[in-house]
Amino acid sequence: MSRTRMAATAIGLAGVLAASQAQAQSASNSEQEIALLKQQLKMLEQKLDKLQNQTAANTAATAKARQEAKAEAKAEARSEAKAALANANAAIPVKGPVAPSGVVVTMPNNRPTICTADEQNCVAITSRVHWDVGGYNYRPDTASTVPQKLDSGENVRRARIGIVGKFFGDWNYSLIYDFGGTADGFGGTGAAGGTAVGFLPGGGTSGIENAYLSYTGLKPFGGKMAVEAGVMDIAWTLDESTSSNDIMFMERASAGIIAQNIAAGDFRSAVGTRWWNDQLWMGAYVTGPTTGAIHSASSVSPPGSSEQYGAVARIAGNPVSGNGYSVHVGADAEWLIQPPRNQVTQAQTLTLSDRPELRIDPTTLISTGAIANVSGAQVYGVEAAATYGSFIAQGEYYWFNVDRTANTGLPPLGASSLKFDGGYAQVGYVLTGESRAYNAASASYGGIKPANPFSLAGGGWGAWEIAGRVSTMNLNDQLATAAGIAGGRQTIYTAALNWYVNNNVRFMLDYLHGDISKQASATSSVNTGSTFNAVAMRTQVAF
Incomplete structure (x- = not known):
């Protein structure tokens, strides 16, 4: 209003009041009445x-009360919504953190790699090609020497492609196939442990080189640990633990190859574990046959063999290291527990042999032949290496023992065991100043990474390395007896020049001089030895 x-x-x-009063009062009092x-x-x-x-005050109070009522109603609605959401969440199982969506594609060392954003799940493509070309100047000592000639030519030593990766950070896997035909210990002429199928001209067979799963989530005693199983490269001996992409020579020394072929080496089925920290590495594996080995009962030719199994162990470390120098020492052991057994004749045999540290020609120059009645074998070795700046020295030595007391229904042959030995020593120097870093996960030394990769535009010339090695292997024992073995004694001197164009391309040039002392049989003194010189070059591409 x-x-x-x-x-x-x-x-x-x-006015109404005044009129009524006017009627009751006198007109003379009008002034007082007005007042x-x-x-x-x-x-x-x-x-x-x-x-x-x-x-006005009531109107303002009413508006305020209405506002407070609305705010209270909203707060109550929010509270009820939160309670409903909490009840709904309580009915849903608790899940881990949601992985970031999307992937990250990288090219470490030119290896195509796809990872989740948190880098806990990855898959990468890996490959290597080693193509060798070379020739021999081979001189047999006598007309009865076998062979009389070694063939020059070329060979795709390795041609691998596959994938490697990990799941949830701790599960690692690898699947790699090798199309090359001369993998050491993988079938072919003279491979230890029996005969294989699928021969190729290079003396081997193609097949699965890696197919394994490894768990690395355990970290006991302040170090790292891997538990793994499948087909893999067994990190046994220093030379074998060094990648074929990083070795100083086109081939590893014969003594190590012969030792590994018994129950370790490439393409080997195995299950085991390894533990390491910056100074110490320890590992042990139970091993089976290699990929492609015949291990099924059969009467066809060649007859099948029962599955062999063995075990290996290695302890090695880097006890002395500093800025620009290091010292490595180690010891190895290998046991062939069950040799391959022919399912038709029940014979258990073992062959120790190797080609002359080159794979252009597949012929072996030293070989025990098939040692009969083998019940088991053992190999013990020592290893040592040291680096100082761009210089590296490395060596290993092995002692072999082959037991011939197999309980196969066949009589034992002569003495109960055979003993062989061999080793190597090598040195290398990088002319351009780079050095080999120590890899604690495998207790070995890595390759050379050029500080200035070759580039005509940039002026870099890559890295250049010179190396030398002497190796020896003695496969003779109990000569002049019917139970003896005349496998031959081999000594090879090798000089190498390596050009590391970049991290993915390398050219290797090797010169070899070999002396093979051999007699026709354990009871014959007729010399069937030989000498040879060889020159070979490798073109290597790897990522």
């Missing part, structure tokens, strides 16, 4: 003002 309307109402009331009316009118105006103020 407006102030004007309220005033008019008051005046009307005052009294003014006073009453003023009191009415004050009451009206108070009433108006009270009305």
Whole structure:
């Protein structure tokens, strides 16, 4: 109600009152009556003002109460919504953190790699190609020497492609196939442990080189640990633990190859574990046959053999190391527990042999032949290496023992065991100043990474390395007896020049001089030895 309307109402009331009073009072008192009316009118105006103020206050209080009621209702609704959401979440199983969506593609060392954003799951493509070209100047000592000639030519030593990766950070896997035909210990002429199928001109067979699963989530005693199983490269001996992409010569020394072929080496089925830290490495594996080996009962030619199994163990370390220098020492052991057994004749045999540290021609120059009645074999070795700046020295030596007391229904042959031995020593020097870093995970030395990769535009010339090695292997024992073995004694001197174009390409040039001392049989002194010189070059691409 407006102030004007309220005033008019008051005046009307005052007029009515005045008229009634006028009737009761005398006209002579009109002035007093007017004064009294003014006073009453003023009191009415004050009451009206108070009433108006009270009305305004009530309106504001009502609006505030409405706002507070709305806010309280909203708060209560929010609380009820939160309670409902909490009840709904309580009914849903708790899950781990959600993995980031999307992937990251990288090219470490030019290897195509796809990983999740958290790098806990990865898959990468890996490959290597080793193509060899070379020739021999071979001189047999006599007309009865076998062979009379070694063939020059070329050979795809390794041609591998596959994938490697990991799941959830700790599960590692590898699947690699080798299309090359001359993998050591993998079938072919003279491979230890029997005969294989699928011969190729290079003396071997193609097949699965790696197919294994490894768990690395355990970290006991302040180090790292891997538990693995499948077909893999067994990190047994220093030379074998060094990748074929990083070795200083085109081939490893014969003594190590012959030792590994018994129950270790490439393409080997195995299950085992290894533990390491910066100074110490320890590992042990139970091993089976190699990929492609015949181990099913059969009467076809060649007859099948029962599955062989053995075991290997190695302890090695880097006890002395510093800025630009290191010392490595280690010891190895290998046991052939169950030799391959022919399912038709029940014979258990073992062949120790190797080609002359080159794979252009597949012919072996030293070989025990099939040692009959073998019940088991053992190999014990020592290893040592040292680096100083760009210089590295490395050597290993092995002692072999072959037991011939097999319980196969066949009589034992002569003495109960045969003993052989062999080893190598090698040195290398990088002319351009790079050095080989120590790899604690395999207790071996890595390859050379050029500080200035070759580039006509950039002026770099890569890295250049020279190396030399002498190796020896003696496969003779108990000569001049019917039970003896005349496998031959081999000594080879090798000089090498290696050009590391970049991290993925390398060219290797090797010169070999070999002397083979051999007689026709254990009871014959007729010399069937030979000498040879060879030059070979390897083109290597790997990532």
